[in-house]
Amino acid sequence: MPAARSLWSRLHLRERIRDRDTAVYGVLLIVALVWPMATIFATGDTFLTSQAAHAGTWVLLAVGLNVVVGFAGLLDLGYAAFFAIGAYSYALFASFQLASSPLHHAYHLPFWLMLFVGMFVAAAFGAILGFPTLRLRGDYLAIVTLGFGEIVPQLFLNLDQWTGGINAIGSIDQPSLPAWITGPWAGANDIAIVRDFNFSFDPVAYYVLIVILIIGAVILVNNLHRSRLGRAWMAIREDEVAAAAMGINTVTTKLLAFAIGASFSGFAGAYYGASFGLVSPDSFLFVVSVTVLVMVVLGGMGNIAGVIIGAIAIYFLLNSVLSSLPANLQSLSNAIGLGWLNNSNGAWPGLSELAQRLQFLLYGLILVLMMLLRPQGIFPSRIREQELKHAVATEEETVVEQAHAS
Amino acid sequence: MATLIAFACGSTSGGGGAKGTIKIGSDLPTCTAGGKSTQNGIDFAIKQKNAAGGVSGFTIQFVPFDDCRQAAYSADAGVENVTSMLGDSKFLGMIGPYNSAVAKAEIPRAAAQSFTMVSPSNTNPCLTKDLSTCSYHPQDLRGGKPNNYFRVVTTDDYQGPAMADYAYKTLNLKNVGVLDDSTVFGAGIADTFSSEFKKLGGTVTRDSYKKEQTSDWRSKLLTFKAAGAQAVYVGGTDDQNICIPRKQMKQIGWDAPYMGGDGIETPDCINQASGNEVGISATSAGADATQIPGAKSTIDAFRAAFPQPNDFGGYTMQAYDATNALMAAIGRAINDANGSMPSREQVRKEMAATKGFVGVIGTYDFDQNGDNSLKIVSIYTVQAVSDPTQSTGVCGKTASKDCFVWKTQFDFAKSSG
Amino acid sequence: MSVGDFGFFVICLTAIVLLAAQAVVHPSEFAQILVFGLADGAIYALVALGYTMVYGIIELINFAHGDVFTLGAYVAAAVMGFFAGTSEDTFSVSNLVALLVTFPAAMLLMGAVNITIERVAYRPLRNAPRLAPLITAIGMSFLLEGIMFVWSGPFTVHVPDLLPHGPGFNTTIGGVFIEFKDVFVVVAAAILVSLLAVFINRSKLGKAMRATAQDRDASQLMGININRTIAATFFIGALLAGAGGVIWGLYFNAITYNLGFRTGLVAFTSAVFGGIGNIPGAALGGMVIGLTAAFSDAYIGSKWTQVVIFGILIGVLVFRPTGLLGMRVPEK
CATH class of the missing domain: 3.40.50.2300 (Response regulator)
Structure with missing residues (x-):
């Protein structure tokens, strides 16, 4: 069949499938499409869909941080601050919160508008923070962002007249759409059009939304990466002095990376505010920034597909494997007749108690081992992989030379 | 999965x-x-x-x-x-x-x-x-x-005021420093205490801390003392280190009552206050089990x-x-x-x-809000006891003879009708 | 004077004027807070030195360092538990013996722990992407916190109050209440910092450390054993952190498994504040941050202290990126 063959070769399908990243995207997309249907069919409830929607927030965050850390090589240790700014911009203007503030008037702006407002506000803060500090070199940006990340949640906590402080902002408006389609993939029997659809914590609706947001973000970031700006980022990451010598305005370029990264965090924040329905200063602490950073580095800095995998893996590890470990061990030991292990006895705290205490230790151990085994991450970007091999090779050469010299 | x-x-x-x-x-x-x-x-x-x-x-x-x-x-x-x-x-x-x-x-x-x-x-x-x-x-x-x-x-709107009443009327305190641990519970109960205490005619100095950020409360306690406070009221729970300031009161040489909500009626609170646990008073939401036949x-x-x-x-x-x-x-x-x-x-x-x-x-009985009809608040104070089993049984680990002892109770259902 | 220096100067001057006003109005209260701040700052300084030394030599923010400090306090609590006859009420000879054993035990053990961490988690990644060791540092931090969590759960651990305290061991000078403990902390920290300074400046190993921090490749060519020098840096940093942990435990008598996280962050801020890589700078930075925290707690409110400390950090980096005393890390 020559016609089919020519089509086959014209699409470059074989080459595309051979490209690892495209394959990863393909698998991710297929899993994303069948996930709600498959899990609802298998478990009879929407729990796994809602977990996946929650994990999607982290994927979005990781994709955004990847622009800053992976593409431009800037270390950001306060990424959660922009997440908080996005979440609070939505929560303040889409709840009853401002009625009890000095404004005495509640605003209920639509989610679809605030999604972009949150994004721009976060980007603006990113630019304001970045402007005076990005001209500094080395790890100073990391330290400044760390400080910023500590200050922002504390401000939201302290300005309780406006934000409700520790009492958090609750009953946040749910997004609504003029029409929505429901069907067997969402657990319904028939395909039907729903008019005046309100999300009201519908896991499938939120899942669909986050998948669309992630796809949009990935396409955007991919194009940025291939653009002139993307190449400028790469140049700066590799050698700032050389990049400046080539005529790249390093401050503007870095500022753009920083602001674009922050805007994704703001975007994710608005989504988080709506899907979780509660925005509290406790949800944006340093540990959030660290977790996103771990997702990016572990997934493979600079490679979007790798970062998505990293985010899913870490989310699954923290929220499923480790958190259900005590209960799993308990039922396992009951099942194999070692139930007495569960009872505390003197210094022995009981198996499930011990497993609970072990969570921290295991998380730390996994991080260290993963990094030692694959310092470049699970799916590193091709270019960086090559660089790394090269770097190791040169290093070995130097060692050999030194051995000869001594 | x-x-x-x-x-x-x-x-x-x-x-x-x-x-x-x-x-x-x-x-x-x-x-x-x-x-x-x-x-x-x-x-x-x-x-x-x-x-x-x-x-x-x-x-x-x-x-x-x-x-x-x-x-x-x-x-x-x-x-x-x-x-x-x-x-x-x-x-x-x-x-x-x-x-x-x-x-x-x-x-x-x-x-x-x-x-x-x-x-x-x-x-x-x-x-x-x-x-x-x-x-x-x-x-x-x-x-x-x-x-x-x-x-x-x-709810806290009974616990806080009960302690405010007890402090103002029974202990005769007119000026109290109030510290909370920046949790929903801690800030809430500290607010209800403060507003009732002010309503009675007392003076309140407020501040809050976060567990992750504070290990030294002495400067804060000192400003409370300098502002004329005769006691400290804390809103919070022991897992937020709420009773460590109690120990540090001794380090700044300040001997005054230390009061709080049910979050401090715990053995870990007594452990945290080590050496200065006697004199801590706590409210508990509900009647004391030992007071109920x-x-x-x-x-x-x-x-x-x-x-x-x-x-x-x-x-x-x-x-x-x-x-x-x-x-x-x-x-x-x-x-x-x-x-x-x-x-x-x-x-x-x-x-x-x-x-x-x-x-x-x-x-x-539950009302339409879901709150129950019991509006009893009990007050306990840490004292040295000879037989811990005769107290609430909430005692320290090393200070095993210093336990919370039931003092009195307030029944808001009776007073408000 | 550049614009940055001028801004920095204005900020410092404002702070000093505001504090001086307080000192004039309430002198004894001011002096009392000064004492608290100095004592806290002395401990931050001990921890900050470890950060600054490690950053100076391998440019790594060693997130696990704060947890090494906490582990030191945990070990101290355990070691003190072995001594029968110690008393929290009166100071006895057995208290003294316990203290004399606890300090070296905790310090050396922490030194060993930190060398192990460096060997296992950082050295294999010395040529990996720059962020890889940062993630293992975070992992090690979780791991150490996990060990302490498994050891004694989320509860507050009591460190025996073995230092002399109570009547006879405190005094009031001009309305300022000073305990023996306050003096002990400051003096102990001062001795340790001076010993470190002498070691770095006079000994051969200290010279090797400084050389390695300046140019690793060149010092290797000069015959310096890089691995050994870096390991020594981690060891010495951990000695100080361990001592800091014991002192903290003796001073506050209450520790929790995650104490190191926040203390580490503050200590790291101190190191940056003083000029990262700069040993006297870290000590000075620790003192300044300790004092800032104490004054902010008292005059602004505890809930603003975090904002004040990190606000200062950002301000310093914007106006005077090299820190108070200037950084000693060459641009590479």
């Missing part, structure tokens, strides 16, 4: 009754001593019930969930737990959560499916009452659905089943009562459903209709 979830829902008090199994979940921070001892109360109540034949032919299965993440309660984890309970139609109700901040995140999810929540320990008034000091309305939290959230404890036998039976010293805590009996009230409502709902598995809405309706339920700590 599916197998993991199946494991997570594994049985802990298994077996199947004649008609089948009804699941009751709990959502507590079991990484803390308070959460764990509360869970024991639920476990004990359900074991007792099953041993006596279950509820109208159904066996009750207890499925405990933990809302700790990285060793601290997390509203995200709580929402996840509730979501997974909602996904399983065998769950007809839950006991919990332990922390008011978690309740605020969980109520909207559970209300949407008429899922009954009975908290043994949430004392933040805004969860049920429409007060001007709250930043939201309880009906918004429930999304317009009928109330699904009940609690067996007295008939409670002792239940507590003794519990102690026999859970012998470790940390097994019993300030909310164990509240959890026991909450569980029994919920099981009684499930029993009536089974009758409504003509002996078969009731719906969640039937359980919710019956829970709301609870009248005159006799528990260990008192007799409960």
Whole structure:
């Protein structure tokens, strides 16, 4: 069949499938499409869909941080601050919160508008923070962002007249759409059009939304990466002095990376505010920034597909494997007749108690081992992989030379 | 992932009754001593019930969930737990959560499916009452659905004022420094104390701290003292180090009363205050079990089943009562459903209709907000005792003879009518 | 004077004027807070030195360092538990013996722990992407916190109050209440910092450290054993952190497994504040941050202290990126 063959070769399908990243995207997309249907069919409830929607927030965050850390090589240790700014911009203007503030008037702006407002506000803060500090070199940006990340949640906590402080902002408006389609993939029997659809914590609706947001973000970031700006980022990451010598305005370029990264965090924040329905200063602490950073580095800095995998893996590890470990061990030991292990006895705290205490230790151990085994991450970007091999090779050469010299 | 979830829902008090199994979940921070001892109360109540034949032919299965993440309660984890309970139609109700901040995140999810929540320990008034000091309305939290959230404890708007009354009238204090731990509970109870104390004519200096940020409170205590404070009132819980300032009061040579809510009526508080624990006063939401005839036998039976010293805590009996009230409502709902598995809405309706339920700590009626009719607040003070078993049994680890001793109680139901 | 220096100067001057006003109005209260701040700052300084030394030599923010400090306090609590006859009420000879054993035990053990961490988690990644060791540092931090969590759960651990205290060991000078403990902390920290300074400036190993920090490749060519020098840096940093942990435990008597996280962050801020890589700078930075925290707690409110400290950090980096005394890390 020559016609089919020519089509086959014209699409470059074989080459595309051979490209690892495209394959990863393909698998991710297929899993994303069948996930709600498959899990609802298998478990009879929407729990796994809602977990996946929650994990999607982290994927979005990781994709955004990847622009800053992976593409431009800037270390950001306060990424959660922009997440908080996005979440609070939505929560303040889409709840009853401002009625009890000095404004005495509640605003209920639509989610679809605030999604972009949150994004721009976060980007603006990113630019304001970045402007005076990005001209500094080395790890100073990391330290400044760390400080910023500590200050922002504390401000939201302290300005309780406006934000409700520790009492958090609750009953946040749910997004609504003029029409929505429901069907067997969402657990319904028939395909039907729903008019005046309100999300009201519908896991499938939120899942669909986050998948669309992630796809949009990935396409955007991919194009940025291939653009002139993307190449400028790469140049700066590799050698700032050389990049400046080539005529790249390093401050503007870095500022753009920083602001674009922050805007994704703001975007994710608005989504988080709506899907979780509660925005509290406790949800944006340093540990959030660290977790996103771990997702990016572990997934493979600079490679979007790798970062998505990293985010899913870490989310699954923290929220499923480790958190259900005590209960799993308990039922396992009951099942194999070692139930007495569960009872505390003197210094022995009981198996499930011990497993609970072990969570921290295991998380730390996994991080260290993963990094030692694959310092470049699970799916590193091709270019960086090559660089790394090269770097190791040169290093070995130097060692050999030194051995000869001594 | 599916197998993991199946494991997570594994049985802990298994077996199947004649008609089948009804699941009751709990959502507590079991990484803390308070959460764990509360869970024991639920476990004990359900074991007792099953041993006596279950509820109208159904066996009750207890499925405990933990809302700790990285060793601290997390509203995200709580929402996840509730979501997974909602996904399983065998769950007809839950006991919990332990922390008011978690309740605020969980109520909207559970209300949407008429899922009954009975908290043994949430004392933040805004969860049920429409007060001007709250930043939201309880009906918004429930999304317009009928109330699904009940609690067996007295709210902070009784605990705080009770201590304010006690401090102003009995201890004759006119100026107090108030410190909270920046949690929903801590800030809330400190607010209610402050406003009542000011209303009585006293002076208050306020500040708050965060556990992760503060280890040295001496400068703060010093400014309280310099502002003329005669005592310190703390809003918070021991897992936020709320009793370490008590120890540091000694380091700045300040001898004054130290008062707080039920979050400090714990052994860990006495440990934190090491060397300066005598003179701590705490309120507790509810009557003291030792002051109620008939409670002792239940507590003794519990102690026999859970012998470790940390097994019993300030909310164990509240959890026991909450569980029994919920099981009684499930029993009536089974009758409504003509002996078969009731719906969640039937359980919710019956829970709301609870009248005159006799528990260990008192007799409960729930009002339309889900608050109970008991408005008793007890006050305890740490003293050196000769026989710890004659006190509340809440004593220090090294200071094993310094225990909370019952002082007095306030009954707001009687005073306000 | 550049614009940056001028801004920095204005900020410092404002702070000093505001504090001086307080000192004039409430002198004894001011002096009392000064004492608290100095004592806290002395401990921060000990921890900050470890950060600054490690950053100076391998440019790694060693997130696990704060947890090494906490582990030191945990070990101290355990070691003190072995001594029968110690008393929290009166100071006895056995208290003294316990203290004399606890300090070296905790310090050496922490040194060993930190060398192990460096060997296992950082050295294999010396040529990996720059962020890889940062993630293992975070992992190690969780791991150490996990060990302490498994050891004694989320509860507060009590460190025996073995230092002399109570009547007879405190005094009031001009309305300022000073305990023996306050003096002990400051003096102990001062001795340790001076010993370190002498070691770095006079000893051969100290010279090797400084050389390695300046140019690793060149010092290797000069015959310096890089691996050994870096290991020594980690060892010495951990000695100080361990001592800091013991002192903290003796001073506050209450520790929790995650104490190191926040203390580490503050200590790292101190190191940056003083000029990262600069040993006297870290000591000075620790003192300044300790004082800032104490004054902010008292005059602004505890809930603003975090904002004040990190606000200062950002301000310093914007106006004077090299820190108070100038950084000693060459641009590479």
